[in-house]
Amino acid sequence: MNELLGDISRRDFMKYCAGAAAVLGLSELELFEKVSEALASSSTKPPVVWLEGQDCAGCTVSLAGALNPPASALILDKLSIRYHETIMAASGYVAEAAYEETVRAGGYVLCVEGSIPIADDRFCMIAGRPFRRTVEEAAKNAAAIIAVGACAAYGGIPAAGPTGAVGVGKVVKNKPIIHLPTCPVHCDHLVGSILYFLATGTAPPLDKVGRPKMYFGETIHDNCRRRSYFDNEMFLTDWNDPEQKNWCLYEKGCKGPDTYADCAVRRWNDGQNYCVDCGAGCMGCAEPEFYSGMSPLYTADSKRSRDIMARKKAGLIPPLKEEA
Ligand code: SF4
Ligand code: SF4
Numbered sequence: 001m002n003e004l005l006g007d008i009s010r011r012d013f014m015k016y017c018a019g020a021a022a023v024l025g026l027s028e029l030e031l032f033e034k035v036s037e038a039l040a041s042s043s044t045k046p047p048v049v050w051l052e053g054q055d056c057a058g059c060t061v062s063l064a065g066a067l068n069p070p071a072s073a074l075i076l077d078k079l080s081i082r083y084h085e086t087i088m089a090a091s092g093y094v095a096e097a098a099y100e101e102t103v104r105a106g107g108y109v110l111c112v113e114g115s116i117p118i119a120d121d122r123f124c125m126i127a128g129r130p131f132r133r134t135v136e137e138a139a140k141n142a143a144a145i146i147a148v149g150a151c152a153a154y155g156g157i158p159a160a161g162p163t164g165a166v167g168v169g170k171v172v173k174n175k176p177i178i179h180l181p182t183c184p185v186h187c188d189h190l191v192g193s194i195l196y197f198l199a200t201g202t203a204p205p206l207d208k209v210g211r212p213k214m215y216f217g218e219t220i221h222d223n224c225r226r227r228s229y230f231d232n233e234m235f236l237t238d239w240n241d242p243e244q245k246n247w248c249l250y251e252k253g254c255k256g257p258d259t260y261a262d263c264a265v266r267r268w269n270d271g272q273n274y275c276v277d278c279g280a281g282c283m284g285c286a287e288p289e290f291y292s293g294m295s296p297l298y299t300a301d302s303k304r305s306r307d308i309m310a311r312k313k314a315g316l317i318p319p320l321k322e323e324a
Contacts, residue, residue, distance in 0.1 A: 034199040046198065047108040049099065049138055050084035050148075053124050053131040054158040054165055055114025058184035059149035060086045066187040066270070079194070082108065085126075096127050106141030109194060112168045113185075115151040119164030132171055139172040144197045146178045148190060153181040153210070154288040160295075169210065176203050179210035181261075183285040188266060189215045209288050211260070220256035220282045221317070223264035230257075230312075231319040235300075239279070250308070253298040254281035257308045257317055261286035 121130030
């Protein structure tokens with residue numbers, strides 16, 4: 001147990017660090033010590049401003065609901081959440097004053113949850129101001145910017161509606177943005193990215209659409225336990241047929257071959273399970289095209305699914321390598 005990390009045991013902390021340590025070329029213990037040092041060297045807790053636009057607060061719930069280790073022990077106790085509409089006790093003018101004071105001082109981690117409407121500012125107004133302008137303003141003095149969840153990253157489900165919903169990168173230019181899609185955000189991705197920033201002062205290495213490579217470097221399909229059925233074209237067509245129980249979900253619309261995320265290995269709900277193992281197929285919520293570009297979700301009767309099969313037939317999706 002480390003005094004600075006309070007209730008978080010070293011073993012639990014390592015769960016968050018596993019990806020980040022490998023990317024940094026550090027052992028998990030070295031990263032643990034680096035983050036502890038960063039927290040110790042600051043006389044104040046690192047400040048966080050968390051804005052919510054067109055969202056369902058699901059990403060906040062995903063984070064707050066983490067059980068083991070308790071993400072809240074780090075996020076709420078070790079960081080200073082200056083502004084967060086859903087969890088802060090203050091409201092009205094007091095809340096807005098806390099926001100303004102923090103933004104003036106600068107140097108905070110800016111987390112944005114929810115998309116930003118650009119068709120008309122009136123689709124999302126907070127404290128009488130367009131959300132778009134609030135995001136632009138808060139980004140200026142931020143030390144790090146994290147687009148939390150699919151909506152803030154690329155527009156997400158609201159982008160299928162009439163508001164012209166976009167992700168943070170469409171309104172904040174010339175600043176690096178850590179994109180953490182999936183719907184909702186995975187709490188390990190969020191906590192791990194914040195730890196990486198605390199340890200290094202920089203964003204983790206990102207892929208071409210701004211996602212940390214340590215979490216979004218492989219497809220769901222690369223690690224799926226139904227994969228041998230895909231390779232042998234054994235596709236589940238009847239949910240009620242026990243013989244098909246473990247077969248590939250391609251015919252049920254699975255977008256795993258086109259979706260980069262580590263859900264198949266990290267899993268969700270404290271490592272309990274994830275979409276494909278629940279029999280639901282991957283909806284592609286980690287990709288910029290989610291939601292419209294992945295629809296319809298539960299049938300292979302879509303352009304994307306046909307493209308996946310065409311690539312399979314052309315040998316462009318190589319079969320799983322035999323274990324050495
Ligand atoms: S298509 Fe989906 S269910 Fe089938 S192997 Fe790929 S990820 Fe798994
Ligand atoms: S398996 Fe697919 S749909 Fe499920 S959370 Fe991961 S990326 Fe999203």
